Amino acid sequence: MARQLALDTGVLIALEKAGSSQTVILQPDDNIGLSLIALAEYRAGIVCAQSEYRPRMQRFLDNFLSIVTLLPYDDDVLEHHVRLLAWTRQHGAPRGQNDLIIAATAAATGRTLLTFDKRAHFNDLPGVRAQLLS
Numbered sequence: 001m002a003r004q005l006a007l008d009t010g011v012l013i014a015l016e017k018a019g020s021s022q023t024v025i026l027q028p029d030d031n032i033g034l035s036l037i038a039l040a041e042y043r044a045g046i047v048c049a050q051s052e053y054r055p056r057m058q059r060f061l062d063n064f065l066s067i068v069t070l071l072p073y074d075d076d077v078l079e080h081h082v083r084l085l086a087w088t089r090q091h092g093a094p095r096g097q098n099d100l101i102i103a104a105t106a107a108a109t110g111r112t113l114l115t116f117d118k119r120a121h122f123n124d125l126p127g128v129r130a131q132l133l134s
Helices: 009-024 036-048 054-065 075-090 095-108
Strands: 002-009 033-037 069-071 114-115 131-134
Touching: 002 095, 009 036, 009 054, 009 114, 033 036, 033 095, 036 054, 036 069, 036 075, 036 095, 075 095, 095 114, 095 131
Parallel strands: 002 033, 002 114, 033 069, 114 131
Antiparallel strands: none
């Protein structure tokens, strides 16, 4: 059965660095989603990278975008984002703004968020399912 996934930016970076060994992280039948904020973070990484790495990173991104679904920041994501912002404030558990948008996007689309980020504690957020990769 295909997994419904959303990728954190760190997973996207790991996939780019892994090259052909992507199957360590992803399975062939996975339905992969990528939030626009994760895409923006990755594209900013391309802009900031040393010039010799940029073409490889851009090729990876172009190929990757042909197999993923881009997940927009729509009304459903907005509502999840509002709830996560409120929850983090009420519980004194701040998170990075982009992390909350990525988490809200995964929750709003019913996807499991794949991440390497132990510090974000995504599974502590209400309504968010995350799988911490090592």
